[in-house]
Structures are given as structure tokens and as C-alpha cells.
Amino acid sequence: MLELKAISKGFPGVRALQDVSLTFLPGEIHGLMGENGAGKSTAIKIAGGIHVPDTGDVVLNGRRVVFRDCREALAHGVGLVSQELFVIPDASVAENILLERWVTRMPGVIDWHATRAEAVRQMRRVGLDVDPELPVRNLSAAQKQLVQIAKALTARASVLLLDEPTSCLTEHEVTKLYGLLRELRATGVVLVFVSHKLEEVFALCDRVTVLRDGRFVGTRETSKLSPAELVTMMIGRECNDDHLGRLAPDWSQPVLQADHLCRAGKVNDASFTLHRGEILGFYGLIGSGRTELARVIVGEDRIDAGRILVRGEAAKIESVRDSLYRHRIGYVTENRKEEGLFLHDSVRMNLSVAVWPRLRSGLLRAIGVEREEQLARDQIASLRVKTSSAEQAVGTLSGGNQQKVSIGKWLAADCDILIVDEPTVGVDVGAKQQIHQLIWDLAARGGKSLIVISSDLPELVRLANRILVFREQRIVGEVRDIDTAKKTYAQVSAEIAPHFA
Ligand SMILES: Nc1ncnc2c1ncn2[C@@H]1O[C@H](COP(=O)(O)OP(=O)(O)OP(=O)(O)O)[C@@H](O)[C@H]1O
């Protein structure tokens, strides 16, 4: 049994947790929910040895424990699978998994054969299907997360703390992870599962605890709770999920066309047309080629064959800079932890980096600090970024608030064409609605053209007028008239299902 007793934790300018007491039992999957910045990650980081509480105790099986770091926590059987990626990028997958528990024949000598075998066993268990010798830096975010889980399992953790573990997993990986967690539950492991997804919490968790603004709201049995009640606990009001409305694309104005684009192993003969005022969904599972196609379009990756046309003219896009400043195509990456943000810099700086050329005064070539500050204040307010000030380092914001900054940066950049990759992964219900509304307004009122890449089909049904279906690096299908025919999620998923049969 793991208990947090009267925990308080502050960071400069913010009280992340205030007098929070939580009890997690062995043999249960315990959901931890709440809006962005509610203190979920902070709570499990305290239990997992990353943070030391200001006041209060962590009690493990009746004994008070103080962990100096996450290694010490793991040595006591408390494994943390975090939103931040606690992996060593240059070490191999096998090394990362077995870091804390070398399989040695002689002290100090590493038995690579046994190490590899053990790593492969744990990798299979979590469904990680890659070469164990591969450096971890070559893995996707989803795979890096599976490495963390495999590592905790290898250490025989009796407590497993998972921070939004499914936010970047494919459907298949999610099913596999659920199976694994249920298996661990049966063996009496304490499982804490931070999530923003209601379906998931109801499908998987026995009990759920809600935090709001660093305070404990309540713990309930999921079988005795309705989704609406849970949302109300989290945000203090109800929310709805309908289609945002009818878009009015100008079909006579193609703004972006892909003409038989190819890139070996990544993009296979992709053709599509994006029109002015349109929201085009790219639906598919992670790894189906959606992001790869986006990267080719914005010049991040080279094209092997085919053409791109921007506003009707053949375009040679050689870099992201080129794409942004010459063609006014912005790209909000899914990989915000690694590429999207400057984590050590302030919220203000991150919000304005894409607009520097616009903010610079011609003569002085200096950045107009006042304009930059004004812009940052506007974006923070409209996206409701929870930050102590515009000067707070982005890396210290909660995960969902980092996502808002990442999106806000591009909205400020004022592009004509915007490609948004998984815009609401890790974002709470309230913020998700705000981001959806922002995206929809850009197209419906701002005349912008958007591509929204998402593995969240309900999200695309709510936003898009058309969805392209991706599978195995190809566009395999298309769903039209989603907004005009008011297609429901059930109808769209029925149309898409044959492509995955
Ligand atoms: N290292 C840090 N330095 C400063 N402030 C921090 C730090 N870590 C967290 N905070 C702040 O503490 C508060 C709680 O953050 P936390 O990461 O626990 O939220 P969360 O519930 O996990 O949110 P999300 O759903 O967005 O991941 C936030 O206001 C955040 O900005």
C-alpha cells in the first residue's frame, strides 16, 4: 500500500499541491485525473522520488520513506513512468531497460548475452518490437515510454506510477498495455494511472481520484460514477462534444497539393488537395505515415519523387524556415518535448519565436520587447495557460500547458496553412475544447487551411470536413462531407472500419 499523507509542495510562484492525502491499494488500478496543472504529475513524482515534498510524508507498506532520487525509489520497488522521458538517449534499448539491474556473471563484467535475453523478454511483455541494440534516441516517443515500463518491470516494481502512459501509444499498444496492467493488478501490484481520457479511466480503473488546483477533490469507485459526474468533479461544470459546425471551404482554391509524393519507407505515393478554409483530418494509428507526410511537406525530410504545389504553383520546400517564411505553412509538431519548445526559455520567448521576423523593427533589428510581451499576454489569456508569469521557463509548466504554448506559438505566427500534429494529446477536457475552438475558428472565420493529424477519431469528427485514412504509409481512404452531412462518430467509424479489416 502506498500513501501520501498531507503532502504540500510549492514551486517558485505556484502551490502545486496543498495538503493532499491519497491512498493507493495493492491489486487496484487507481486513476488520477484533473485539469492541466492540477498537480497529478507532481503527486506521483513525489511518490517516485523525483520531488521532495515541502511537508507531509510518503508511506510505503506502513513505513515512512524518503527517496533521494528515482533510482532509490525503484530500489524500493516504486517505478515511475513519466511524461518527461527518463531514458538515456545514447544507450541501447537493452541497456536502458537493464540499467538498474545488470545481469552479470562476474562482478563488474556485463554478460551481454543474458542481458539481451532478459531485455528481449521484458520488451515482448510490453509489446516493444525493436532491435534491443538500437540506441534509444532512434525510438519514437511511444517506444521510449515502453522502455520505461519494461525497466520498471525488470526491477520487479511493487508500485507502478504511470503518467499518461497511453497518450502516445497506438491502439494495438494500448490494448496490450491494458492487458499487462490487468495482469499486474492480479498479482497485487499498486497501479496509479494518470490520464485525461474518460473512456480509458472507466474501462481500466477500479477507483479514481480527482485533483483540482493542487487540492484533493475526491476518490470514487468508477463503477458508481458517471462520466458527467467525473467531468464535473474535474472542472466544476459540464461539457459537450458535438461537431463544431459547418465549414465553408472554397473548393475552387486549392492551397496545398501533394502529387504522388514518395519518400522511401515513409511516404508511399501520397496525393491530396487542401482547399482554402478547409480542415482536413489525417486519421491513422501512430506510425501509419501521417507525420512522415507532414515532415516531407514542410521540408523537414527530403522527397524522393512527386511534387508539392502551394497555391497552384510547384514549390520546392527545403527547410521548415522555408516552409514558414516563404510559403506560410506552419507545422505544430507532435514531438513537443524534443523539437517543439525551448524548454529552458520563458513562455514569452517560446510564444514569440515564430514571429520574430514580424516583431523586429526594421531599423534596429531588435525584437520589440513590448510587442512581444503584449503578444505573450494575449496568448496566455486566450489559451488559458496556467503559468505564474510569462517569464516562467516552459520546461517547468505542466505537460498540457506546454502543449498549449506549443500551439499558441504557431497561432501567433499567422500562417495561411497550418499542419497540427496530435494537437490535444495530454490536454484536459476543458483545454481540449478551447484548442478545438481555436483550430475551427482559424478555418471557419480566419479563412486558413488546416491539416489536423490525430489518432483521436472523435476529435477529427468534431473538427474536420474531410478525413483521409492512413495505413502502412499510404492514404487508403477518404471520408467526405462530415460537417455538411452532420456525420456522427459512429457513422464515420463505420466508413473507416473496412480499411482496417
Ligand atoms: N519543476 C517545476 N518548477 C516550477 N513549477 C512547476 C514544476 N513542476 C510543476 N510545476 C507547476 O506545478 C503545477 C502542477 O503541475 P503538474 O505537472 O503536477 O500538473 P499536472 O496535473 O500533471 O498537469 P498536466 O495534465 O498538464 O500534465 C503547475 O502549475 C506547474 O506549472
Ligand SMILES: [Mg+2]
Ligand atoms: Mg502531468
